[in-house]
Amino acid sequence: MDEGRPSASAQRVAAYRLTFERPEAPFGDPEADERLARDVAAQSAGTRDDRMAKYLKARTAFFDRVLLNALERDVSQVVSIGAGYDGRALRYAKPGVTWFEVDHPATQGDKRERLGRLGISSDNIRFVGADFRDPGLAHAIVGGGYNTNAPSVVLCEGVAVYLGLPVIESVLRELRDVSTVGGRLAVSFSVSGGSPELSARRQRFQAGVEALGEPVRSVVDEDEVPTLMASTGWSVREISKKARRAGFVVAEPGWAPRRGTGAGGGGHAPARASRTEELMERVHHRAGMESLPAHLEATYGAGVARLSELDLGVFRVDRLEGPSWVARVFPAARPVQAAEGDAEILRYLAQEDFPAERLAHPDPVSVHEGQGVLVTEYVAGTAPAGGRQTFELLGDLLGRLHALAPPAGATGLARPGGGWHHVVPQGDTREELAVAVSLLGEAEERVPASCSALYEVLRDELASADDCQDLPHALVHPDFVPPNAVSLPDGGVVIVDWAGSGSGPRLACLGFLLWAAGARGQGCVDAAAAGYRRHVRLGNDELERLDGAVGLRGLVMQCWEFCVGRRRLAAVADGLPAARAHAGAVAARAREAFA
Numbered sequence: 249m250d251e252g253r254p255s256a257s258a259q260r261v262a263a264y265r266l267t268f269e270r271p272e273a274p275f276g277d278p279e280a281d282e283r284l285a286r287d288v289a290a291q292s293a294g295t296r297d298d299r300m301a302k303y304l305k306a307r308t309a310f311f312d313r314v315l316l317n318a319l320e321r322d323v324s325q326v327v328s329i330g331a332g333y334d335g336r337a338l339r340y341a342k343p344g345v346t347w348f349e350v351d352h353p354a355t356q357g358d359k360r361e362r363l364g365r366l367g368i369s370s371d372n373i374r375f376v377g378a379d380f381r382d383p384g385l386a387h388a389i390v391g392g393g394y395n396t397n398a399p400s401v402v403l404c405e406g407v408a409v410y411l412g413l414p415v416i417e418s419v420l421r422e423l424r425d426v427s428t429v430g431g432r433l434a435v436s437f438s439v440s441g442g443s444p445e446l447s448a449r450r451q452r453f454q455a456g457v458e459a460l461g462e463p464v465r466s467v468v469d470e471d472e473v474p475t476l477m478a479s480t481g482w483s484v485r486e487i488s489k490k491a492r493r494a495g496f497v498v499a500e501p502g503w504a505p506r507r508g509t510g511a512g513g514g515g516h517a518p519a520r521a522s523r524t525e526e527l528m529e530r531v532h533h534r535a536g537m538e539s540l541p542a543h544l545e546a547t548y549g550a551g552v553a554r555l556s557e558l559d560l561g562v563f564r565v566d567r568l569e570g571p572s573w574v575a576r577v578f579p580a581a582r583p584v585q586a587a588e589g590d591a592e593i594l595r596y597l598a599q600e601d602f603p604a605e606r607l608a609h610p611d612p613v614s615v616h617e618g619q620g621v622l623v624t625e626y627v628a629g630t631a632p633a634g635g636r637q638t639f640e641l642l643g644d645l646l647g648r649l650h651a652l653a654p655p656a657g658a659t660g661l662a663r664p665g666g667g668w669h670h671v672v673p674q675g676d677t678r679e680e681l682a683v684a685v686s687l688l689g690e691a692e693e694r695v696p697a698s699c700s701a702l703y704e705v706l707r708d709e710l711a712s713a714d715d716c717q718d719l720p721h722a723l724v725h726p727d728f729v730p731p732n733a734v735s736l737p738d739g740g741v742v743i744v745d746w747a748g749s750g751s752g753p754r755l756a757c758l759g760f761l762l763w764a765a766g767a768r769g770q771g772c773v774d775a776a777a778a779g780y781r782r783h784v785r786l787g788n789d790e791l792e793r794l795d796g797a798v799g800l801r802g803l804v805m806q807c808w809e810f811c812v813g814r815r816r817l818a819a820v821a822d823g824l825p826a827a828r829a830h831a832g833a834v835a836a837r838a839r840e841a842f843a
């Protein structure tokens with residue numbers, strides 16, 4: 249941009265936006281936004297280009313949607329990077345939300361002068377002057393009053409194209425440093441790639457952007473965007489193909505050790521401020537994935553032809569010779585002994601002829617970059633249909649599992665198991681609930697005063713949840729539901745993903761299967777119960793406490809979704825009565841089937 253002068257392109261964008269229809273919100277002052285934009289447009293030169301109008305209309309709609317979604321999820325801070333003359337802070341001003349507009353002082357000064365002259369209040373906006381080419385963006389934002397413990401949404405619209413790639417990378421990293429759990433970043437890039445026709449169209453368009461007065465400094469290949477985001481600490485969220493093609497991206501914080509806190513870190517960010525963030529890092533981070541093939545080759549002599557990620561840390565390993573394997577790389581926080589325990593359980597299940605995945609090697613556990621690795625045989629099959637037949641089979645298998653009598657003294661089999669892996673790397677339902685209670689406690693400070701009653705409803709529900717720990721124990725799997733079953737051509741199924749299995753209350757494990765069955769209809773509940781009771785007779789105390797066991801995992805999941813910023817508190821709290829009623833109806837039906 250032209251040093252010392254307000255951004256001409258920002259002025260043009262404001263003029264274009266005047267003609268777009270915008271989504272309405274139950275708060276804010278759209279009229280103030282329009283007054284500002286009209287003031288800017290009156291002095292902005294240039295003719296209107298239809299292609300540009302179409303692009304800017306789509307881009308504006310995209311950023312409006314991301315912003316309104318975030319405001320709905322109760323974020324309390326909006327950061328606008330290269331805010332220009334964007335008037336969203338006026339149009340969508342929401343009580344309790346603070347805006348941080350970060351821009352080059354020349355543009356920002358001009359905008360503030362206009363706001364003052366037009367008598368438009370900007371009390372909800374903190375203006376932060378910065379040149380993105382200089383380091384220190386994170387400090388400047390925090391210096392402007394930004395709270396690094398409160399969730400935010402960051403908008404970076406129409407800015408990246410004017411910055412060189414190294415500057416974009418540094419801006420993205422600094423934004424990650426101030427982003428917290430529940431945060432989102434929306435950014436638009438100028439992208440290349442795609443078919444020759446699309447590529448030519450893009451080039452014509454980029455020439456049009458240059459004609460707005462400022463040179464294009466970066467164009468990113470469409471396919472490289474996720475890598476660019478990941479390398480700067482962000483994880484791209486799935487959005488429509490159309491948006492991706494246009495270079496519009498939504499990301500959430502990725503969970504790697506913070507810069508400056510690990511070996512070789514060069515940043516200035518503090519260590520994780522919250523338990524929730526620590527947990528996200530513990531559960532989600534895997535190191536050294538690029539060298540995993542070499543590790544597998546060196547450890548198992550298995551030539552790797554291809555590695556494909558099936559789930560977080562779970563890889564299908566197509567070998568140069570022989571059938572495919574699965575390599576599970578566990579978080580470093582999960583002790584290697586836990587992976588040894590998984591192997592012990594899988595050995596025992598093979599001995600009992602139980603249809604679980606089988607170990608791929610006599611010595612199936614290794615350590616890669618401090619993380620336990622377990623190799624099993626890849627189970628070729630399909631996802632089960634998920635109807636009555638599937639649930640009867642799963643009920644039958646779960647009953648068989650719970651009827652096994654593991655030998656006393658087998659440490660892997662006796663370890664506490666059955667806790668949900670998103671909150672406990674290895675543990676039982678007691679620990680699962682304790683972590684959920686602690687996350688919810690920490691989230692309290694993010695709850696706006698207007699929602700405190702909802703928060704208390706959720707906290708009470710969690711406090712009275714039944715972990716079933718005093719009920720009969722068995723060998724349990726934490727997720728005995730269709731996504732962890734693979735259907736074989738002969739009609740059988742194999743249960744996979746035994747990490748987190750161990751000794752736990754059988755009712756909690758059965759409860760989650762019944763909950764999943766109930767989501768498909770009461771007929772599936774009958775089927776699951778019919779299969780299960782072939783092997784296990786539940787005690788009266790278990791039958792009485794079935795409601796709580798059916799509702800337990802769903803409650804923890806909902807609570808977690810709120811705590812990590814994926815769901816609104818109001819949506820979770822409002823859904824509790826229906827969830828309770830659903831669990832009650834499923835439990836009543838299952839009780840009948842067990843009688």
Ligand SMILES: C[S@@+](CC[C@H](N)C(=O)[O-])C[C@H]1O[C@@H](n2cnc3c(N)ncnc32)[C@H](O)[C@@H]1O
Pocket residue numbers: 249255257258261262329330331332333334350351352355378379380381404405406407410411
């Ligand atoms: C095309 S405008 C977009 C404005 C706004 N986001 C919108 O969509 O209406 C680009 C903005 O980036 C800012 N900008 C460009 N290069 C910058 C730099 N090196 N440092 C700070 N701001 C910069 C300009 O001041 C301008 O406000």
